[in-house]
Amino acid sequence: MNKIVLVTGATSGIGRACAIKFASAKYDVIITGRRNERLAELKTQLENDYGIEVLSLCFDVQDKKTTNAALTNLPQRWQKIDVLINNAGLALGRDSFENADMNDWETMLNSNVHGLLYVSKAILPFMLAQKKGHIINMGSVAGKEVYENGNVYCASKFAVDAISRGMRIDLLKNNIKVTCINPGAVETEFSEVRFKGDKETAKAAYKGLTPLTAGDIADAVYYCASLPPHVCINDLVITCTQQAGTYYFNKNL
Ligand code: NDP
Ligand code: 8X3
Secondary structure (H helix, E strand, O other): OOOEEEEOOOOOHHHHHHHHHHHHOOOEEEEEEOOHHHHHHHHHHHHHHHOOOEEEEEOOOOOHHHHHHHHHOOOHHHOOOOEEEEOOOOOOOOOOOOOOOHHHHHHHHHHHHHHHHHHHHHHHHHHHHHOOEEEEEEOOHHHOOOOOOOHHHHHHHHHHHHHHHHHHHHOHHHOEEEEEEEEOOEOOOHHHHHOOOOHHHHHHOOOOOOOEOHHHHHHHHHHHHOOOOOOOOOEEEEOOOOEEOOOEEOOOO
16 A cells, blocks of 8 residues: 655645655555645646556635534545645735735634644554654744744644644654755746736846755755655755855856
8 A cells, every 4th residue: 555645735836846856656645725726637647657546635724613524534545644744824914014914814824733733633643553653844944044034824834833843843753754844946836926916026036046945955955855764854944056045146147
């Protein structure tokens, strides 16, 4: 039987690339997200291209009830999850604290922090029953260093960092690995979402850079997941070569 990976936020960017990477390595894949059409397309693509099985679950990680309902009632065949990739998340706005929108803040905290907790709590019993598992959380350089106008997005990713550390300590006795991956600029739909459909501003975020691709991050995630049972990468910060931390860039402008 193939190993099983669950990827949240698989309809786009890093999550989609992770689903493809693990499918290409013969994992059966559980894909989640809110856009059902994209999930259906990806399911067909993965099944056709890699001959693996795919379970597609459409729900909003902010909603505790639907998240629980989707994940705690997984068909028996899908319960033996080897790897959980907590990737679903977003930034909304890049505004100074006094101008930022409270709804944006709530959506970021509900998705990036609460959503990650709901999903993890729902999946953990399956890993505890197997006495093994690997939880890979998508942090960010924004969870290592606060930057101007990053305020609550940074807070949400600092929370992912702290939760990852706490999980790792508490789950040590249960033989569950916890890895936090912290990318710098990755060209995905992230900036388009952050700037609410303003494509020009979104594109400007990567101007003068050869940014990371979603595939670069998926490769790193897969590397962490494919190490021997006794090896656990705790924390990984990955930037493109033209970036150091959240402030320093060597752009070709
Ligand atoms: P994308 O916008 O391309 O993808 C985000 C994914 O998250 C989508 O599949 C989206 O699916 C899903 N998602 C967002 N909110 C929810 C929700 N409430 N419920 C369910 N799914 C949700 O961005 P990225 O691939 O870049 O982002 C993935 C992760 O990587 C995020 O956690 C982000 O913070 C992090 N990250 C990104 C970086 C970057 O520069 N791109 C750098 C560092 C970290 P749908 O809309 O269908 O629900
Ligand atoms: C995304 C990277 O620097 O835009 O987490 O916050 S950054």
